Amino acid sequence: MKTETPTPHPEQPAAVNLRAKYVRLIERRPDGQVSFEFSIGWPELAVELMLPSDAFDEFCARHEVIWRDEPFLATTTNGDQPR
Helix, strand or coil: CCCCCCCCCCCCCCCCCCCCEEEEEEEECCCCEEEEEEEECCCCCCEEEEEEHHHHHHHHHHHCCEECCCCCCCCCCCCCCCC
């Protein structure tokens, strides 16, 4: 009788919390605009946005953001560091 070796299951991706919203402040400009990075679930995957200061404060309060002090320092596939 031939016994089959079980095939290993591919690693399951880590569960992600899509309720976790992250903000990293980039700059508060003299013209009242605020530049920041925003991400949902994965802090290392962010978009750069800009809002007027009052709208930024409301945005952060509404989304109950988690503040990040430093950018995510991952190495890209070609070995460069993100900006």
